[in-house]
Amino acid sequence: MSDANGRVRIEAHSADAPVVSALTTVPARSADRPYTRFGDWFAWACALLLLLALASLVRTRSAAGAGRSAFRAASHR
Numbered sequence: 001m002s003d004a005n006g007r008v009r010i011e012a013h014s015a016d017a018p019v020v021s022a023l024t025t026v027p028a029r030s031a032d033r034p035y036t037r038f039g040d041w042f043a044w045a046c047a048l049l050l051l052l053a054l055a056s057l058v059r060t061r062s063a064a065g066a067g068r069s070a071f072r073a074a075s076h077r
Contacts, residue, residue: 003027004026009026010022010023
């Protein structure tokens with residue numbers, strides 16, 4: 001079994017038995033890491049920025065398309 005930092009706290013081998021039990025204490029980690037404090041905020045912020053960028057791209061393309069169609073209509077008169 002390993003702790004939150006990846007250090008092996010206890011080992012048990014099951015070569016002679018089908019099941020092995022091991023008991024150990026794992027120290028509790030304080031909430032001093034950003035992910036522990038804030039959770040998935042970074043991933044959600046990235047998703048929100050992506051949606052805003054896509055919405056801006058769609059709006060820019062639709063406005064450019066409307067401008068081109070108005071120009072074409074005026075040039076054919």
